[in-house]
Amino acid sequence: MAQSSDDNDVIFEARDLRIHAVRDDGSELPIVKGVDFKVRRGEVVALIGESGSGKTTISLSALGYCKPGLKFAGGEALLLGQDVTKMSTEELRPIRGEKVAYLAQSAAATFNPSILINEQVTEAPVLHGSKTSEEAGAKALSLYHALELPDPENIGARYPHQVSGGQLQRLMAAMALCGEPDLLVLDEPTTALDVTTQIEVLKAFKQVIKEEGAAAIYVTHDLAVVAQVADHVVVLYNGEIKEAGPVETIINKSEHPYTKRLMGAIRPLPEPGQGEDSNHQHMRDVPALEAKAVDAGYGKGAEGKPASMVLRDVNVTIERGKTVGIIGESGCGKSTLARVFAGLLPPSDGALRLDGQPIAPDLRNRSREELRKVQFVYQMADTALNPRQRIKDIIGRPLEFYGGLSGEAKTRRLLELLEMVELPPPFADRYPHELSGGQKQRVNLARALAADPEVVLCDEVTSALDTIVGANVIELLKSLRRETGVSFVFISHDLSTVASFADEIVVLYAGRVAEQGPTDKVLAPPYHPYTRLLISSVPEMRTGWLEDTVSSKETITGMTGGVELTDIGCPFFARCPLAIKGTCDTVNPPRRVDGDDHIIECHREVDELLGGG
Amino acid sequence: MTTLILKRLGIGLVTVIAVSLIIFFGTKILPGDAAQIRLGQSATPENVAAFRARLGLDQPYIVQYLVWLKNFMMGDLGTSLASDVPITDLIADRYHNTVFVSVLTAAIGVPISLALGIMAAMYPGTLYDRVLTLVSVSLVAAPEFFTATLLVLLFVFVLGIGNAIVVGSTEGKGLFELIAHFALPITTLCFVIASQLIRMSRAAVLNVMSSPYIEMAILKGVPRKRIIFRHALLNAIGPIVNVVALNLAYLVTGVIVVEVYFGYNGLATLIVQGVQTRDYVLIQGLGMIFCMTYVILMLVADIAAFASNARLRHPK
Numbered sequence: 038m039a040q041s042s043d044d045n046d047v048i049f050e051a052r053d054l055r056i057h058a059v060r061d062d063g064s065e066l067p068i069v070k071g072v073d074f075k076v077r078r079g080e081v082v083a084l085i086g087e088s089g090s091g092k093t094t095i096s097l098s099a100l101g102y103c104k105p106g107l108k109f110a111g112g113e114a115l116l117l118g119q120d121v122t123k124m125s126t127e128e129l130r131p132i133r134g135e136k137v138a139y140l141a142q143s144a145a146a147t148f149n150p151s152i153l154i155n156e157q158v159t160e161a162p163v164l165h166g167s168k169t170s171e172e173a174g175a176k177a178l179s180l181y182h183a184l185e186l187p188d189p190e191n192i193g194a195r196y197p198h199q200v201s202g203g204q205l206q207r208l209m210a211a212m213a214l215c216g217e218p219d220l221l222v223l224d225e226p227t228t229a230l231d232v233t234t235q236i237e238v239l240k241a242f243k244q245v246i247k248e249e250g251a252a253a254i255y256v257t258h259d260l261a262v263v264a265q266v267a268d269h270v271v272v273l274y275n276g277e278i279k280e281a282g283p284v285e286t287i288i289n290k291s292e293h294p295y296t297k298r299l300m301g302a303i304r305p306l307p308e309p310g311q312g313e314d315s316n317h318q319h320m321r322d323v324p325a326l327e328a329k330a331v332d333a334g335y336g337k338g339a340e341g342k343p344a345s346m347v348l349r350d351v352n353v354t355i356e357r358g359k360t361v362g363i364i365g366e367s368g369c370g371k372s373t374l375a376r377v378f379a380g381l382l383p384p385s386d387g388a389l390r391l392d393g394q395p396i397a398p399d400l401r402n403r404s405r406e407e408l409r410k411v412q413f414v415y416q417m418a419d420t421a422l423n424p425r426q427r428i429k430d431i432i433g434r435p436l437e438f439y440g441g442l443s444g445e446a447k448t449r450r451l452l453e454l455l456e457m458v459e460l461p462p463p464f465a466d467r468y469p470h471e472l473s474g475g476q477k478q479r480v481n482l483a484r485a486l487a488a489d490p491e492v493v494l495c496d497e498v499t500s501a502l503d504t505i506v507g508a509n510v511i512e513l514l515k516s517l518r519r520e521t522g523v524s525f526v527f528i529s530h531d532l533s534t535v536a537s538f539a540d541e542i543v544v545l546y547a548g549r550v551a552e553q554g555p556t557d558k559v560l561a562p563p564y565h566p567y568t569r570l571l572i573s574s575v576p577e578m579r580t581g582w583l584e585d586t587v588s589s590k591e592t593i594t595g596m597t598g599g600v601e602l603t604d605i606g607c608p609f610f611a612r613c614p615l616a617i618k619g620t621c622d623t624v625n626p627p628r629r630v631d632g633d634d635h636i637i638e639c640h641r642e643v644d645e646l647l648g649g650g
Numbered sequence: 651m652t653t654l655i656l657k658r659l660g661i662g663l664v665t666v667i668a669v670s671l672i673i674f675f676g677t678k679i680l681p682g683d684a685a686q687i688r689l690g691q692s693a694t695p696e697n698v699a700a701f702r703a704r705l706g707l708d709q710p711y712i713v714q715y716l717v718w719l720k721n722f723m724m725g726d727l728g729t730s731l732a733s734d735v736p737i738t739d740l741i742a743d744r745y746h747n748t749v750f751v752s753v754l755t756a757a758i759g760v761p762i763s764l765a766l767g768i769m770a771a772m773y774p775g776t777l778y779d780r781v782l783t784l785v786s787v788s789l790v791a792a793p794e795f796f797t798a799t800l801l802v803l804l805f806v807f808v809l810g811i812g813n814a815i816v817v818g819s820t821e822g823k824g825l826f827e828l829i830a831h832f833a834l835p836i837t838t839l840c841f842v843i844a845s846q847l848i849r850m851s852r853a854a855v856l857n858v859m860s861s862p863y864i865e866m867a868i869l870k871g872v873p874r875k876r877i878i879f880r881h882a883l884l885n886a887i888g889p890i891v892n893v894v895a896l897n898l899a900y901l902v903t904g905v906i907v908v909e910v911y912f913g914y915n916g917l918a919t920l921i922v923q924g925v926q927t928r929d930y931v932l933i934q935g936l937g938m939i940f941c942m943t944y945v946i947l948m949l950v951a952d953i954a955a956f957a958s959n960a961r962l963r964h965p966k
Contacts, residue, residue, distance in 0.1 A: 133871035146862040151884040161870040
């Protein structure tokens with residue numbers, strides 16, 4: 038296994054690497070079909086592609102690891118000149134965590150819930166004998182400082198559930214770097230994070246990789262993130278390399294059709310004027326669904342109030358045939374609001390109106406007709422569809438229950454619905470597990486439409502999907518809105534998606550409405566400072582964007598503070614660059630109206646919110 | 651966590667009260683009058699009425715229940731209808747045997763079974779794992795008397811050691827003599843509990859072994875032993891203690907077949923005797939004791955599971 042390359046700087050090299058999936062009957066299916074690329078010292082190579090492109094599988098080969106059911110079928114994966122695909126588990130053990138380290142997509146799942154963070158971070162080098170536990174502890178501490186973790190002296194003495202998601206993601210980086218590996222493998226390390234958190238984590242990763250002088254393989258489907266962190270890009274499709282080159286070339290000058298398709302699916306930055314001008318033909322005098330001064334929360338507290346309040350004084354009006362986008366960070370109460378509309382969580386105060394008529398806050402007290410009019414589409418089609426029912430039964434049930442259809446009429450309607458969500462008729466006889474993620478989400482949507490609803494509540498319906506598939510689902514929603522006059526409540530943490538689809542946007546922060554109004558007005562100045570932070574946090578498809586953004590004032594203030602659930606004052610106070618001490622933290626912000634339909638809750642005057650940018 | 655434990659305590663208490671209601675009124679529904687049974691067919695109606703009054707059976711049911719419950723809590727389980735002996739004395743004669751057999755079975759059977767199950771989870775799919783699975787599945791399927799018969803055949807008739815039935819008094823015997831005395835019932839029971847414990851501990855550990863943090867540990871180069879004992883086992887304690895507790899409760903209350911088979915007197919045969927002689931006072935008392943054994947063991951298991959969970963031990 039001699040070093041055959043003249044280039045001594047090569048840390049990792051894949052040579053005609055082939056990986057096969059082994060089926061139950063023993064036959065093999067090629068997953069990775071002969072891939073060649075190199076990673077040099079100090080270099081970040083991005084593997085990019087849709088799910089199923091083999092990018093994760095290839096990246097794990099650098100650790101000599103195949104997921105269960107896969108096997109190395111040919112070629113070489115040379116780590117520091119050694120072919121790790123031909124080594125035994127015992128031979129690999131001293132290399133893993135020492136020469137090459139792995140960062141997974143979800144830190145929450147990757148940390149052992151029962152073991153203190155410090156022990157997990159320092160485990161690899163101590164076990165491998167490259168550091169004493171004191172040395173490893175000191176290294177961990179310096180990494181905590183470098184990764185800008187709060188309270189670095191004590192954070193390691195906590196359990197994983199006691200720190201936030203973004204912090205855990207950075208702690209995972211510390212875990213990978215503690216053994217000072219030559220190669221880091223990062224698998225979608227920021228995909229599960231909010232945009233504002235993603236910036237912090239990206240910044241920390243980039244800096245630390247540079248300081249530690251490590252090389253890295255960065256797996257992602259997000260080209261904008263690639264533009265920020267990578268030096269080289271390898272574009273993968275179906276287990277083959279479609280294109281490879283320096284990041285500038287791929288981002289700016291790519292000619293390859295597949296790369297262009299990937300770029301085409303990237304949602305444009307959230308700017309005014311993208312929302313499709315949905316027609317008004319379905320409008321009527323009364324809105325489809327309304328929430329008036331709704332408070333809601335979980336648990337039982339004093340005086341009939343919830344023990345933990347999630348939503349406070351939320352007003353939302355959903356007009357017929359229109360789409361209201363609900364946006365905010367995880368934990369801001371987006372999904373809770375959908376649950377309130379659906380009647381799953383009765384509000385503790387305020388009222389709900391359907392077609393102008395008050396409806397019962399609790400699902401159980403609603404009539405079948407009222408239930409029919411409001412339908413829910415969940416984020417995870419995987420868990421929302423019964424795995425033991427065929428598609429025709431999943432969609433057929435609401436047809437019977439709400440529409441009273443059976444026999445011929447039911448079948449006809451079923452086929453219409455499948456056509457509406459662009460699935461061919463034979464799918465009716467399939468089971469959910471025979472469908473791809475995007476197809477399952479279409480069935481999920483068809484199930485909601487089968488009830489012939491007036492309002493469809495979509496909770497992060499594209500978040501679990503690939504860029505291209507997600508973009509297709511959005512297109513489908515747009516055409517459904519045009520044809521059926523159904524209203525949508527579209528919940529997402531992704532501002533770009535909401536901007537391209539919603540007629541009106543509600544920005545939630547810590548359970549309160551920070552800003553709401555027509556899409557074009559919310560996405561243009563004057564902004565609520567939080568909206569501005571959200572907009573500026575969406576990565577742009579150009580190199581150097583990250584550096585520009587993290588040096589801006591809003592981002593710095595926005596990143597240092599944490600979310601505070603306060604009873605009085607503005608919850609955004611600690612992260613707001615425009616905060617007024619003594620006012621913002623003690624008095625609830627007033628409702629400022631810009632025009633007649635654009636509301637900003639802020640102590641600053643509308644004029645003050647215009648400037649900067 | 652304290653509130654969780656208090657909640658569990660509350661649920662346990664409610665369970666005990668609910669069971670006490672079912673036991674008490676259940677035995678009331680049984681046909682036959684207690685006084686008539688006790689005094690026999692030849693008793694005059696006057697005698698029966700007087701006896702009923704003495705037992706308090708002429709009181710309303712609810713009063714009878716409350717008096718019974720109060721007496722039970724003060725340790726007075728009443729007097730046997732069949733033999734006119736206090737129930738506590740009847741139990742005292744027997745519980746030595748039951749306690750000795752179940753403690754020894756637990757002490758031998760639980761650690762060995764858990765070790766075997768965890769080892770199977772360490773090397774899934776190997777010959778060892780498959781043989782162990784085959785054996786434990788067969789044991790689950792085999793009734794106790796079948797296992798007992800096989801053991802008797804092997805030890806008594808082939809090897810010529812031990813006795814096919816447990817005979818003689820236990821009084822004045824030392825520990826080792828007692829072990830020899832009960833060797834076969836204990837071995838049988840070890841096999842019975844082992845089958846379930848092996849399968850459940852293997853499943854619990856394997857379930858944890860498929861989580862992402864175990865994959866991460868593998869990718870950090872953590873040795874297999876440490877992955878099992880430091881990373882996996884901690885997270886499998888909850889389900890494992892639950893199965894252990896269920897099996898311990900079985901050892902106290904459900905070993906009737908083994909007791910009858912080997913012919914020694916334990917608590918399980920006592921309750922069957924109570925049913926045979928229509929001694930409802932005995933049934934009530936033992937029923938309550940069995941119920942409380944279950945409730946207490948499950949409570950201990952729940953607390954152990956809570957204590958092993960970092961999220962509950964250290965809330966945010």
